[in-house]
Amino acid sequence: MDIGLYHYLSLAAFLFAIGLYGILTRRNAIAILMSLELMFNAVNINLVAFNRFSGSDGLSGQIFALFVIAIAAAEATVGLAIVILIYRNWRSIDADRVNLLKW
Amino acid sequence: MEILELAWIFEWLNENLLVPIVGDGEFGILVRNLILACSVFGLLSLIALCLVWWERKVSAHIQQRFGPMMTGWHGILQTVADAVKLIQKEDIVPALADRKVFFWAPVICFVCAFAAYIVIPFGDGLIVSDLNVGILYIIAITTFTIISLMMAGWGSNNKYALLGGMRSAAQAVSYEVPMALSILGVVMVTGSMSMQEIVKAQSAWYGFHWNIFFQPLGFVIYVIAATAEANRTPFDLPEAEQELVAGFNIEYSGMKFAMFFLAEFVNMFTVSAIATTVFLGGWNGPWLPSWFWFLIKTLGMVFLFMVFRWTYPRLRVDQLMEFAWKVLLPLAFLNILWVGLYEEVFSKW
C-alpha cells in the first residue's frame, strides 16, 4: 500500500491529541511545555505532508514549518525562563499551585 | 598515482564480489551499506586507538618523558593492552544511579561520534553518502553528544558528574554558534552544503585553492570553537580533573568508560576532518593519492589540538562563556561580513 497524505495527517492528528492530553493532565510546568512541543510537531508534520503531496507552489509548506520551528524555539526560551522564575518564587513548578496573578 | 586511489578498488570489489552474491536489489543495497558501515566503524576504531597512543606520546615528549615504551615498538600496543584491561573490569553501577539513563549515555555518545562519518569525504569518491545538507547534518548530529553527556551527569546521581554534565552542555551550546557561523562563510562561497562540493570548490591552483587563505579569521574561530566542542584543554571544563574529579564520567568504569574515552578521540578526529574538508582543501593535493592528503591534513590538525592540550592552562567558567559570546560571536559575524564583501567586491576585480 502506498503511503499518502492521509496517513501523515492521521499520524499528526494522534500526535496532536497526545500533546493535548499532556497539557490537560500534566502538573509539572516543564512537562506542559514538552506536550506543547509535541503539538507544534504535529502541526509541522501536517505542513510538510501538505507541501509534499498537495502543494502546488513549491516549498511554502516547508518554509512555514521552518517558521514554526523558530517560533517554538522562542516559545521554549521564554517559557522556560518563566518556569525558572516561578521555581525561584514558589520553590516548586507545580502549575496547579501557581494561582496568584500578583504577589 | 592513479593506481593508489582507493575508490576504484571499492568499485571493483563491489562489482565483482558483492553484486554476484547479493544482487543489486534492495537487499543487495542493504548488505552493501551494512558492510560499508562496518568497515568505516572498524577503520575509525583503529584510528581512535592510534590517537590515544599518539596523545600519550605527544604529551610525554612535551613534558620531556618517553611515555609508554614497553608494549610493542615504542609502546604502540599500549592502547590495545589498556582496552583489554578495561573490557575485563567489573562493570560498576552506583546504587542510586538512574540505571537506564546510566546505561544509554555512553551508547548514544559512542554511536553519535561515528554517525558524523557518513558525510566525511576521506578521498576522491571515498564518501559513504554525499547528503546535500552534509555540513549541517554533522553540526546537527554532534549535538547528541551533548545530550549524552547530560544523561551521564544526571544518571550517575553524583554532584560532580551533574556539574560536569551541565558545564559541558552550556559550553557546547555556546560554542556551537560561532562554529556554525564560521562554517557559514565557506558555505556562502561554495553555494552548497554538500561536503563533496565544498572540497571540489577548493581544487583550483593545483589543489591549493584552500578556504583558509581567503577566510583566515573563519579558520581561527572554527579551531577555537572546535576545541571547545571536543572538550579539549583549554576548554576541558566538563572534565576538569582538579575541580570536578573527572566530570561527567566520574562514575563510569570498564567498558562504558572505554566507550566515552574512545568517543572523545573519535570526536577530535571528526573536528579535525571537518577543518580539513572545509578550510584546508579536503583531499585536494598534487602527486600523492587523495586519501593520503586527507589523512596528512587531518592528523596535522589532530596534532595541533594535542599541542593545545599540553601547552595551555584551563580557562575559568565565566571566562569561557564571556569569550564565546563577547569575542568569538562578533568575530564570526565580522568574518561573514568579510566573506560577503570579498565575494561581491574584490573577487570581481
Next chain:
Amino acid sequence: MEAYVFYLFAFIIIASGIAVVTMRNIFHCALMLIFCLFTVAGLYVLLSAEFLAVVQVLLYVGAVAILMIFAIMLTSRLAGREVQLSNEQTFVGGFLALVFALGIFYAVNATYFVPSDAVLGRENSLAIGKLLMTEFVLPFEVISVLLLAALIGAIIIARREGN
C-alpha cells in the same frame, strides 16, 4: 519499503509521544521527547524535506531539548525519584483527547485533498534559501526580531535581581 519505514516511524512517534505525557520521571520524559522529535526528523526525510529534518534535529535536540533538560536540572532534585506528574483530570483529559483525535481522523478521511503532480527536487535546501531571501524575506526578518526579543526577554526574566 517506504511503507514499512513509515509505519515504524509512526509507531515510534506515537509510542514515545505517549511516554512523554505519561512517564513519571521528568528526565525520562525529556529523553523520550528527544527520541520522538528525532523520529519526526526521520519522517521529514521520508517527505523529501532533508533541510527541514536537519533543522529539526539542530533546533529541537540541540537547543530546545537541552534547554528543557537544563530547566529540569535546575528545578528538580537529583535523579532516580519518580513523582506524581499528572493531576486528577487524567480521565477527562484522556477522553477529550481521544474524542479530538477521532474527530480529526474522521474529518481528514472524509475530505478530498487535491493531489499535486509537482515533484519536489532533491536540491530543495537551495530553493528554500532562495525563497527565504526573496519571497519570504519579510517574515524572515520578523522572525529574526522575534528571536532577538525572546532572547533578551528570557535573560531579563530569569536574571537574578540585585547583581
